[in-house]
Amino acid sequence: MQSLHPQYTIGNQLIEALRVHRPQISRAQARSRAVESLERVGIAEPEKRINSYPYEFSGGMRQRVVIAMGLMCDPKVLLADEPTTALDVTVLGMALILVSHDLAVVAGSVDEVVVMRHGQAVERGDVRRVLSHPEHPRVEVSRAQRRAQDRADRARKAREEKGEATVATEARAGSEEGFDAFTPLSRSRDEEPLLRVRDVSQSFKVRGGLWGRSTDFWAVKGVSFDLYKGETLGVVGESGSGKSTLSRMIMRLLEPTEGTVEFEGQDITHLSDRRMRPLRNEVQMVFQNPYSSLNPRLTIGQSIGTALKVQGERDGRRNRVRVQELLERVGLEPDHYNRFPHAFSGGQRQRIAIARALILKPKLIICDEPVSALDVSTQDQVLRLLSELQDDFGLTYIFVAHDLAVVRQVSDRVAVMRKGEVVEMGDSDGIYENPRSDYTRRLLTAAPVLDPDEARRLRAERARAGSEG
Numbered sequence: 001m002q003s004l005h006p007q008y009t010i011g012n013q014l015i016e017a018l019r020v021h022r023p024q025i026s027r028a029q030a031r032s033r034a035v036e037s038l039e040r041v042g043i044a045e046p047e048k049r050i051n052s053y054p055y056e057f058s059g060g061m062r063q064r065v066v067i068a069m070g071l072m073c074d075p076k077v078l079l080a081d082e083p084t085t086a087l088d089v090t091v092l093g094m095a096l097i098l099v100s101h102d103l104a105v106v107a108g109s110v111d112e113v114v115v116m117r118h119g120q121a122v123e124r125g126d127v128r129r130v131l132s133h134p135e136h137p138r139v140e141v142s143r144a145q146r147r148a149q150d151r152a153d154r155a156r157k158a159r160e161e162k163g164e165a166t167v168a169t170e171a172r173a174g175s176e177e178g179f180d181a182f183t184p185l186s187r188s189r190d191e192e193p194l195l196r197v198r199d200v201s202q203s204f205k206v207r208g209g210l211w212g213r214s215t216d217f218w219a220v221k222g223v224s225f226d227l228y229k230g231e232t233l234g235v236v237g238e239s240g241s242g243k244s245t246l247s248r249m250i251m252r253l254l255e256p257t258e259g260t261v262e263f264e265g266q267d268i269t270h271l272s273d274r275r276m277r278p279l280r281n282e283v284q285m286v287f288q289n290p291y292s293s294l295n296p297r298l299t300i301g302q303s304i305g306t307a308l309k310v311q312g313e314r315d316g317r318r319n320r321v322r323v324q325e326l327l328e329r330v331g332l333e334p335d336h337y338n339r340f341p342h343a344f345s346g347g348q349r350q351r352i353a354i355a356r357a358l359i360l361k362p363k364l365i366i367c368d369e370p371v372s373a374l375d376v377s378t379q380d381q382v383l384r385l386l387s388e389l390q391d392d393f394g395l396t397y398i399f400v401a402h403d404l405a406v407v408r409q410v411s412d413r414v415a416v417m418r419k420g421e422v423v424e425m426g427d428s429d430g431i432y433e434n435p436r437s438d439y440t441r442r443l444l445t446a447a448p449v450l451d452p453d454e455a456r457r458l459r460a461e462r463a464r465a466g467s468e469g
């Protein structure tokens, strides 16, 4: 995703990619090829969106633009290194080499698999055979099941600890009149929520067609919920559904166009930068990409410690001790303090990003796809770390992800977003066991499928459903 230049429109970059290799092609021809490529990778209204800048696209859409760029020159072979979306070669009409740690992406996209380990190809064969009868034990198929078990265990333990208290509270909340859908059942209504979001909407100006007229585009429409201390709200939805935009409004990196955001009872919707500043420590964010979220020129000690300095802690030694304690707490070594980011793996970098978010003792952490760039076992470790930290520091999380297995493992409640709206919200197990909307059901079937035939069938079904809107 880093291969897109932030200052040029998507269209210009696609056109350039082609003209560098085929200078004889006219701009007009290149432009229509660009529209076609965007269409092939599933960007809606490509004639309009071609004038957008990368920051106007969601993470998933940017990934698809990069694939479109790969298609511009009609290559015979496409090499895709860890794409996060499955690629349909039959549509693309070319040979594909797909490098991935994600078996679900592999299952739905390829004919043949080579399994690598320690630099060697240890197994090779038809995707159906390799995934169903692997010679090398390496596939952990039951991740979702194990996670569900984990959650159930934790919930049971919590219930045992709280004992009768919870039951009593639930009975009271449920019996009250005018039951409020935004409040989780297990809370009494006198408790103040940490975060209260009411009818927030965000509109962006989108440059229109030929005449460059711009129209309003509502990326988030009328979203409401309450979030209580110690709780985790999962936010799921397909690419472009508004998850990151909602997160940015809560962080007040964006000012909501409509609606209100209250943090600890204070309305922060339109606070000035100066008045927001003290609150900036209370809400932190962990981003998806561990490779771009750390400054390569700072040691990780500096990256994590800067915030303390900005807060006015002048004693360098004390700063260092605090950072080193935190490094240990997130599973790194105190003497990693002087290392630069390039010397860490993706999983370690995510631990660094978490430490950086924690250093100012925030109350709320928004995690925007924090583990989607990691392989399965590293994902597990990072998710476990997040739950432990939640218990230790009394943290509240908003956890954004497209992987439902991940969201289910960590969330108490889940909000399902579609085209900017919350179409369903509820207790996380409930949503998985009895999804009320068709859309949620479709998202559930989009969860990792490791049977190649099933994966293809589902993808075709989704494509049909998608084209019918």
Ligand SMILES: Nc1ncnc2c1ncn2[C@@H]1O[C@H](COP(=O)(O)OP(=O)(O)OP(=O)(O)O)[C@@H](O)[C@H]1O
Pocket: 055, 056, 057, 058, 059, 060, 061, 204, 205, 206, 217, 219, 237, 238, 239, 240, 241, 242, 243, 244, 245, 246, 402
């Ligand atoms: N600054 C902006 N200007 C114009 N449009 C924007 C801007 N930011 C986001 N959008 C649009 O808003 C919609 C929602 O984007 P958002 O980033 O919130 O999606 P998302 O749910 O996080 O998707 P993903 O899973 O792909 O990250 C997209 O259609 C995107 O193109």
Ligand SMILES: [Mg+2]
Pocket: 058, 059, 060, 243, 244, 245, 368
């Ligand atoms: Mg996003």
